[in-house]
Amino acid sequence: MNPTTTTNQAIIGSDFSGISYPTREVLWNIDNVWLMYVMFAVSSVIAGYGIYRRVSLWRRGLPENRFDRPRYRLLMLLKHALGQRRTVREKSAAFFHTFIYTGFIILTVATTVVFLHHDFGLPLMEGDFYLYFQSFIVDVFGALVLVGVGIAAVRRLVLRPKKLVYTDESLLILAMIFLIVLTGFLIEGWRIAVTFDPWGRWSPFGYLVASASLSLMGESIKSLEAMATAHRITWWLHAIIVFGFIAWAPYTKMIHVITGPLNIYTARLEPSGAILKKIDFENPEAPLGVKTLTNFTWKDLVDFDACTECGRCTSVCPANAVGKELSPRDIILDLRNLMHAEGLRIADRGQFWLPIADLKRKNSAINPQSASRIGRNPQSVVGAFPSTSPEALWSCTTCGACMEACPVFIEQMPKIIDMRRYLVMEESDFPDTIQEAVTSLESRGHPFRGTQSTRLDWADGLDVKTLAGARDAEVLFWVGCGGALVERNQKVVRATAQLLEKAGVKFAILGREEKCTGDPARRVGNEFLFERLAKENIDKLNGYDVKKIVTLCPHCFNTIRNEYPQFGGHYEVYHHSEFLVMLVNEGKLKLPADKLENSGLNVTYHDPCYLGRHNGVYDAPRQLVQISSRSFVEMKQNRENGFCCGGGGGMSFVDEPKDKRVNQERARQALVTGADVVAVGCPFCLTMMEDGINARKGERDVRVMDVAELLWQSLI
Amino acid sequence: MNIIICLKQILDPEIPVRDFRIGPDKREAVRGNANLVTNIFCENALETALQLRERTGGKITALAFGAESAEDTLRKALAMKADEAVLVLNDGHPHPDPFTVAQVLAAAVRKIGACDLVMTGRESGDWGSGQTGGLIAEELGLPCISFVDHIEARGEGTDASLFVKRQTDNGWELLNAQPPLVVTITNNEFNVPRIPKTRDIMISARQPITKWTLEEIGVNAAEVRAGQSYYEVVDLAIPAKDVACQFVSGDTLEQKVENLAQRVIEVTRSL
Incomplete structure (x- = not known):
């Protein structure tokens, strides 16, 4: 290509002679530019309407404040929207999404620069900025988008991971993105070729197109004219696809470009253990849980529209992993589709929400089994889909893995609890074994029906004082029902109490005055009972003027620390692992130096969800394990990726089908580490893991022990 | 069909043995750490009544004779959807004998008035004497069918009768009975008491409960307060x-x- 070659064709070879700085002619070779503005206006109106409709759907939700602490929220936005911290956790997605996402940002900036240059007369398309950014960087990032689309296509068409949702929409989105960038390169290349652009090499991929075209078609005027024509046609094609995409995007999962950041900005800021909402029982009109979509808050509805269909929530769900009906992804998507279907009808008939029974005729996702449930219960979202069937809802362990995995901070678990609340409180419809636990909680203050243990059995022979008899105690040791009333766990309570005693901690227990914190009641959806238990306990704790609490059970820990403040209970709460580590670090518990070499234990540690994921306590129990064992080995799924034991969310009171037990899967994962001891920090995990290991261990002698037992063992 | 269902509040029989407590005079179980619950057979009876009402319509009145705390038992009955609740306040002996109880309950039934069916549990989970139902029938001069686990209404108007299934040592007896009558209910797999809906628990907290004193129902109050006119407990022990x-x-x-x-x-x- 020779820039000095001139022709008499006006269109061919721009006049660069008078220009000494790098630039290009904007809208070169394009007539009737007004048409582009018309297209832009039309697509903006269509897109705007799509966004407006979504927003008006969200506004039908109940109120909830998610705009407090704007600084934290902006930080979240920087970290997770702009920074994509969670998105890149997954390798394949990290590449394709980062390429497409960053490419799109750069290309949008570039287009805006052209717009400002052309329509606002800002001379941006000149000089170094034009060369480095507008030509080179934009070209490279455009190419990355193509690579990204390629990876995504291979993933979607060849690898086909189970967690993805396979829709035509997704393929069409990929195809459109691909075509937008491809046509972009074509028009750039032909412009470079035809105008003999002296700075063409700064756009390497456009230059590639130019060189290829010139070598294929020759440099004759005729072929240059052909390229100019192709340029013009492709330019309009490019415009049509771009504006079409803009118009269509808000009606597809591409809305996540808006709802993703919005959802991240309005994400919960508290630990996920504090996520469940209170119900105003004073108000007789207040819905008890979620029956229809309008019982959700606006934030729940935004959640539905924020979903990118990546499927990570379902892929990390322990219940799903063992073959149960539960799929957090499907809950979100089914409810999203329902919301849109209902929303359309609102527009049609000027009506709010129509009975869902009306919808079932049109929705193929509904199976006949659940359809009969709708018949019984015509307005309920519960049972409207397999994903929201009682079977599915009653297999959630509330472990929170779904929420932790979601790149856009969708809150799946609270929605499951909301639907359970409806089932339990409005319909009184729950599994028999949970019913027994709840009845026992109601009349006995603990969930273990038929236990022959009392709250003091574990302390036989120990000099443990109750608060009533030791008002000067500095620390309340909250034993918990799981610790006091289950025989195996009584050993853990004993070890912990002995450790506290050895360290000289002035502690006392509530003894018979202690009642369940209400965690199982709350997780199974009986908020009414939870509130009663919480208030009774808080009255008692405040009556004793309790300041500092050490709990044995992560569930008690979470409820007292994160949920009691909702009801006026404010305490300094420690899990026993945290407290014991403090005692070790302060030198109050000294380990004999020779002990460890002899212990010979190889230990792995299982993260209890309510200690780890829901409260971020990962290190304290590990420290305890490390100081009281010969070697420490991590399981593959650990810390925030920990896999539930299967006992949370009231599930330890449910008889799981033999071939679908979460604890056996976790036991398998623990056994492959080759450890002699599986350490835990939770009485529920302890019994679940012990059952799981016993069902699987074969010849090897593998024990399950609490971190406190391990420490006590290495001390004595 | 108007049903009166008699309910008794007792010490939770499911507490661990170690938590059982007996008073110093060795004649009474004392509360200790036990909670107060509704006697399970009474709840089976209420469930049977609720199912009968679902098929035939009518009204269910829950009736209890006990301390103020027995209000909880009546509130739970209301939450399970009994229509009305009456508490006869016991301000005398904490555990009157079945003769005394039957006398009081029969007097209350008469005061409530129109009633086709009086239902009680087969026995209580605390003393377990199993006498009260039969004695109420005796007091009211009505027939009594005991150990019933299922009731169906048959026919209409003057032909109306009850089809009653009662458990025996060898199987079942199927009986046709003419109301009014008294039945005592035992448990089976179909009358497991329902769990009240939270919404109904919230409503029940605001529902009125009729309270009568012994004087108001026309019994010999002094005799009732003494409580044990027909027999006396002389010793009570926890089996080792x-x-x-x-x-x-x-x-x-x-x-x-x-x-x-x-x-x-x-x-x-x-x-």
Whole structure:
């Protein structure tokens, strides 16, 4: 290509002679530019309407404040929207999404620069900025988008991971993105070729197109004219696809470009253990849980529209992993589709929400089994889909893995609890074994029906004082029902109490005055009972003027620390692992130096969800394990990726089908580490893991022990 | 069909044995750490009544004779959807004998008025004498069918009758009965008490409960307050249970089995 070659064709070879700085002619070779503005206006109106409709759907939700602490929220936005911290956790997605996402940002900036240059007369398309950014960087990032689309296509068409949702929409989105960038390169290349652009090499991929075209078609005027024509046609094609995409995007999962950041900005800021909402029982009109979509808050509805269909929530769900009906992804998507279907009808008939029974005729996702449930219960979202069937809802362990995995901070678990609340409180419809636990909680203050243990059995022979008899105690040791009333766990309570005693901690227990914190009641959806238990306990704790609490059970820990403040209970709460580590670090518990070499234990540690994921306590129990064992080995799924034991969310009171037990899967994962001891920090995990290991261990002698037992063992 | 269902509040019979407490005079169980619950057979009776009402319509009145705390039992009955609740306040002996209780409940039934069916549990989970239902029938001069686990209404108007299924040692008896009558209810798999809906618990907290004193129902209040006119508890004890473990040894499996059998025979003979 020779820039000095001139022709008499006006269109061919721009006049660069008078220009000494790098630039290009904007809208070169394009007539009737007004048409582009018309297209832009039309697509903006269509897109705007799509966004407006979504927003008006969200506004039908109940109120909830998610705009407090704007600084934290902006930080979240920087970290997770702009920074994509969670998105890149997954390798394949990290590449394709980062390429497409960053490419799109750069290309949008570039287009805006052209717009400002052309329509606002800002001379941006000149000089170094034009060369480095507008030509080179934009070209490279455009190419990355193509690579990204390629990876995504291979993933979607060849690898086909189970967690993805396979829709035509997704393929069409990929195809459109691909075509937008491809046509972009074509028009750039032909412009470079035809105008003999002296700075063409700064756009390497456009230059590639130019060189290829010139070598294929020759440099004759005729072929240059052909390229100019192709340029013009492709330019309009490019415009049509771009504006079409803009118009269509808000009606597809591409809305996540808006709802993703919005959802991240309005994400919960508290630990996920504090996520469940209170119900105003004073108000007789207040819905008890979620029956229809309008019982959700606006934030729940935004959640539905924020979903990118990546499927990570379902892929990390322990219940799903063992073959149960539960799929957090499907809950979100089914409810999203329902919301849109209902929303359309609102527009049609000027009506709010129509009975869902009306919808079932049109929705193929509904199976006949659940359809009969709708018949019984015509307005309920519960049972409207397999994903929201009682079977599915009653297999959630509330472990929170779904929420932790979601790149856009969708809150799946609270929605499951909301639907359970409806089932339990409005319909009184729950599994028999949970019913027994709840009845026992109601009349006995603990969930273990038929236990022959009392709250003091574990302390036989120990000099443990109750608060009533030791008002000067500095620390309340909250034993918990799981610790006091289950025989195996009584050993853990004993070890912990002995450790506290050895360290000289002035502690006392509530003894018979202690009642369940209400965690199982709350997780199974009986908020009414939870509130009663919480208030009774808080009255008692405040009556004793309790300041500092050490709990044995992560569930008690979470409820007292994160949920009691909702009801006026404010305490300094420690899990026993945290407290014991403090005692070790302060030198109050000294380990004999020779002990460890002899212990010979190889230990792995299982993260209890309510200690780890829901409260971020990962290190304290590990420290305890490390100081009281010969070697420490991590399981593959650990810390925030920990896999539930299967006992949370009231599930330890449910008889799981033999071939679908979460604890056996976790036991398998623990056994492959080759450890002699599986350490835990939770009485529920302890019994679940012990059952799981016993069902699987074969010849090897593998024990399950609490971190406190391990420490006590290495001390004595 | 108007049903009156008699309910008793008792100490939770499911607490661990170690938590049972007996008063210093060894005549009364004392509350200790036990909670107060509704007697389970009474709840089976209420469930049976609720199911009967679902099929035939009518009104269910829950009736209790007890301390102020028995209000909880009546509130739970209201939450389970009984229509009305009446509490006859017991300000006398904490555990009056069945004769006294039956006298009071019968008087209350008469005061409530129109009633086709009086239902009680088969026995209570605390004293377990199983007398009250029959004695109420005696007081009211009505027939009584005991150990009933299912009731159906048959016919209309003057032909109306009740089809009643009662458990016996050998199976069931199926009876046709003419109301009014008294039945005592035992449990079966179909009358497991329902769990009240939270919404209904919230409503029940605001529902009125009719309260009558002994004087108001026209019984000999002094006699009732004394409580034990027909018999007297002289001693009450918690049965001691000895658990011991023995290992049976033997060189071969056959020997072990033989020794085990021998041991079983010895032990059973000594009993």
